Amino acid sequence: MTRHARNCTAGAVYTYHEKKKDAAASGYGTNAHRIGKDSVKGFDCCCLTLQPCRNPVITADGYLFDKEAILEYILTKKKEYTRKLKQYELQKNKEEVRLRIINYKSMISIPTLANECEPNYFIQEESNEKTATEELQKLQSFFKFEKNIVPSKDDAKPSPSISNMAEGREKTLPSFWIPSKTPEAKAAPLKKPEKTIYCPVSDKPLKLKDLINVKFTEVKDPDDKKSLIVKEARYMCPITHDVLSNSVPCAVIKTTGDVITMECFEKLIKKDWVNPLDGKVLKESDIIPLQRGGTGYSAVNDNLEGKHERPVLQV
Template sequence: MTRHGKNCTAGAVYSYHERRKDTAASGYGTQRVRVGRDAIKDFDCCCLSLQPCRDPVVTPDGFLYEREAIVGYLLHQKNKIARETKAWQRQRAERRRQQQQQQQPETPGSSAPPGPLPSFWIPSLTPEAGAERLQKPARGVRCPMSGRKLRLAELVSVHFTPAERGLSPGQLLAREPSDRYVCALTGDPLGNATPCAVLRPSGSVVTLAAVRRLVLPAMRDPLSGAALSDGDVIELQRGGTGFAGAGVSLEAKKSRPVMQA
């Protein structure tokens, strides 16, 4: 028997028990791994670019973005919705025209000569296929993280307090995340393990402990002196991984190649 015949794993005689045994012996399969610190997005990083923000803004739900990234995303989605809406309106007008033609009685010699038939070997272009029915696009652009409707006017500028004065933006971003910024009220260092909030009037980032101790009793922004309402204290979202599927779960599955049945 040839070597190919000895190692053949695509036949029906390759049982489930043999497949599992070979998978365990070769190291292939699925493995549950714990997401480490290197895979966690830093608290001052943009949710779109995953890079430290130079001009940060925050949404009412507490998601931090680079201003250029989120504005470009909102404009792109707005133009996309406008294009899809026009295509949906054209299709709806065409369907109405076809329905009116079907309701009108046919007269001899009124039918137009048939045009060239579409490609019969492409399923979507056969005469019986018809055009794909478009759905009416949803109005309003949504936040890429929370999925809620988001307007440009709702973005709040964020001002981080540097841990050391006089540093250039490049020098500041070269530091470790825990050594970059401090609380604007207490001077405590900020990091992924520290719950933070943004005060809307001043845009300053403070710890939640400082909010409970210094802000909520008087409901006033200590830095700007403006009165605060319920939605003026925006808690920054923490956690989430640096992968595309960010979330609160710290466990991930690493899929590896498996032997075909």
């Protein structure tokens, strides 16, 4: 094989082509794949369930949720906070009791007279003898089971198993390969849980009273008999009747909950700040841009590339 042959491996340098070829064959490296349109959340889908919303609500940052899903999320977080708070209070009470015991022991004076020390001496001797007897019994029982590991046919009652995984001992057996499960490991001190509930998408404080009901205007086509979920063009702007999709920037009017296009806002509403639907005066804070998913084009989303990390091929 010549030096510049197609499959030459005699070169002193591990080339980029050889590295990519070996990575594809061995399963090492990172796979990158561009996300298509079908993998992007729809503009009318919940950020938690990724399904079209039945009772849509929106946060102040423009993230759309199904009312049932976001209420269940808030309820779960409150239950989690209550559970963590009970554990924290229990740990706090135990620490207070421990400090009281230490203070109480420090207040008791140590006996100095000989007649006061003699009973303690005899008690200590008795406890040492009892401990030695127990150790001897354990040793004798061990030798007895060691001789008869396999029960014979003549034994009416089989000997108990010496396995660490029998008779429920597997539940109390410490895991020596996990640092927090070793016998010497101490329980980590718990911190007081935070009561604030944060949005699962924006990580900002979320309150139930701040959620705004959203009202989508359905596209009325008498010739289209399909179900609403099956339709590609489901909703439209109530003012301009433009069909809404991921490629159309949308906004929500906070006072009424109607979903309009940003083009309608820029060309019609922004001129005199009057809502054409009810004639009321609007403020800039009443317009909430709707966070949409994407279309598969890089101009819509910041990151549309999915990566699968695998072990790195070391050279």
